[in-house]
Amino acid sequence: MPSGGLHHLIDAHYEALYRYAYRLSGSAADAEDLTQETFGKALARLPQLREPDRARAWLFRILRNLYLHKVRDQKRHKVVPLDAVGDLADRDTDQEMPEIDPAKLQQALNELDEAFRTPIILFYFEEFSYRDIAEQMDLPIGTVMSRLARGKAYLRNRLAPEHGTDNDPDGTGPRHEKAAPGPKKVTDGVP
Amino acid sequence: MECRDAQFYLRLRRHTTDELGPDVAGTLEGHLAICPACAADGRAAVSFDRALTAAMRAVPVPSGLREKLFTQAASAQGAVLRHKLYRTGGLVTAAVLLIGIGFGVFSSTRPKADSELLTRTATDQANDPAGSVGRFLAAKKLPDRLPMPFDYDLLVHVGTDEVQGQQVPVVVFRSSNGDSGFAKVYIFKSDSRFDLRGLQDAQGSHARAQVLVGQDKFRGATYVFVHTGRDLKPFLLNRNGGGNPA
Numbered sequence: 001m002p003s004g005g006l007h008h009l010i011d012a013h014y015e016a017l018y019r020y021a022y023r024l025s026g027s028a029a030d031a032e033d034l035t036q037e038t039f040g041k042a043l044a045r046l047p048q049l050r051e052p053d054r055a056r057a058w059l060f061r062i063l064r065n066l067y068l069h070k071v072r073d074q075k076r077h078k079v080v081p082l083d084a085v086g087d088l089a090d091r092d093t094d095q096e097m098p099e100i101d102p103a104k105l106q107q108a109l110n111e112l113d114e115a116f117r118t119p120i121i122l123f124y125f126e127e128f129s130y131r132d133i134a135e136q137m138d139l140p141i142g143t144v145m146s147r148l149a150r151g152k153a154y155l156r157n158r159l160a161p162e163h164g165t166d167n168d169p170d171g172t173g174p175r176h177e178k179a180a181p182g183p184k185k186v187t188d189g190v191p
Numbered sequence: 192m193e194c195r196d197a198q199f200y201l202r203l204r205r206h207t208t209d210e211l212g213p214d215v216a217g218t219l220e221g222h223l224a225i226c227p228a229c230a231a232d233g234r235a236a237v238s239f240d241r242a243l244t245a246a247m248r249a250v251p252v253p254s255g256l257r258e259k260l261f262t263q264a265a266s267a268q269g270a271v272l273r274h275k276l277y278r279t280g281g282l283v284t285a286a287v288l289l290i291g292i293g294f295g296v297f298s299s300t301r302p303k304a305d306s307e308l309l310t311r312t313a314t315d316q317a318n319d320p321a322g323s324v325g326r327f328l329a330a331k332k333l334p335d336r337l338p339m340p341f342d343y344d345l346l347v348h349v350g351t352d353e354v355q356g357q358q359v360p361v362v363v364f365r366s367s368n369g370d371s372g373f374a375k376v377y378i379f380k381s382d383s384r385f386d387l388r389g390l391q392d393a394q395g396s397h398a399r400a401q402v403l404v405g406q407d408k409f410r411g412a413t414y415v416f417v418h419t420g421r422d423l424k425p426f427l428l429n430r431n432g433g434g435n436p437a
Binding site: 006007010011014015018019022023028031032035036039040043044098099100101102105121123124125129130145148149152153155156159160 | 199202203205210239240242243244245246247248249250252253256257259260261263264267
């Protein structure tokens with residue numbers, strides 16, 4: 001990639017990277033630092049970028065690694081254990097979902113373990129396929145799908161109007177989660 | 192497809208690019224068409240995904256971030272370029288130093304050509320060939336002239352040749368006949384040994400060799416005349432006189 005490649009990369013991806021960093025870290029300052037560090041690392045490793053078409057995934061991967069490195073030794077916050085959370089949310093939700101408050105979304109994301117948060121963020125940016133997410137996280141695609149299903153179920157319960165903050169004053173997570181079992185054939189995450 | 196499966200797939204269905212594949216997607220759509228509960232779930236899932244996508248992307252990007260990133264990139268690239276420049280400069284300097292040192296060593300160990308001396312010698316030889324031969328021989332502690340009346344206008348060279356492992360003074364004349372003939376006069380000190388046959392052979396099959404052991408004024412030297420032609424007449428002043436060493 002020519003020397004002007006980094007400027008092109010910045011223009012093309014800095015906004016998405018910042019948003020990703022913000023959703024991962026939950027902090028504007030951390031997001032800015034992570035974005036800057038990502039491009040710093042990218043400059044040093046630019047010759048390793050063999051396929052410019054994969055630049056977006058490459059940059060997202062660098063950013064996530066930097067984030068994980070930062071929080072490795074930190075217990076930033078109490079995360080909700082999702083072992084008890086099923087793949088499915090309540091069924092009584094046949095109504096139009098109102099607008100979600102981005103701050104509440106961030107609060108809910110912060111409560112999620114990174115292993116569930118990252119696929120959710122990448123999924124809802126709708127720029128990464130399941131396969132892309134699996135490559136980002138070095139996971140089997142089935143595991144990614146399973147985590148997504150569980151993470152979405154949690155968020156839906158957490159953010160649905162009847163389960164808003166008013167109904168969850170202690171912020172300890174959803175009380176109405178049902179450990180509804182998924183189909184037997186997908187218990188390992190592979191449909 | 193059962194409701195339980197349908198609900199699972201509804202969570203994984205993407206509404207822009209469906210990655211479930213045509214088989215699963217088709218079966219799921221078929222089930223939603225006949226199951227009002229799952230169809231309601233499907234609508235709710237679509238609605239939830241839409242709301243969550245909008246909220247997920249609702250992150251204001253700081254206005255100065257782009258400029259910060261460009262400044263940081265320029266600074267980092269400058270540092271990289273400087274690093275490369277310093278490294279290249281260092282290599283060039285090292286190469287120049289090595290070449291300089293090598294040249295210095297070569298120059299200091301190489302025998303220096305004394306151009307002034309060479310010029311003086313050549314001029315001297317051209318202006319006073321007999322005198323230059325005499326001074327050369329005297330410098331070698333030999334009789335200061337040759338025992339034969341050579342025509343010094345035919346002088347070609349005066350110096351030393353390596354003969355059978357020793358440096359021997361030699362005076363070379365060209366032939367007055369205008370051909371490529373030559374006469375070389377090697378002057379050995381009397382106590383030195385040499386192989387006359389080998390000396391003759393070294394000059395070519397057409398050369399002859401004669402030896403004159405110095406007497407009187409020429410005592411202490413042995414002269415070996417190697418020449419083309421039958422005798423030395425073409426190289427002497429009195430070319431009509433005797434052509435053999437006295």
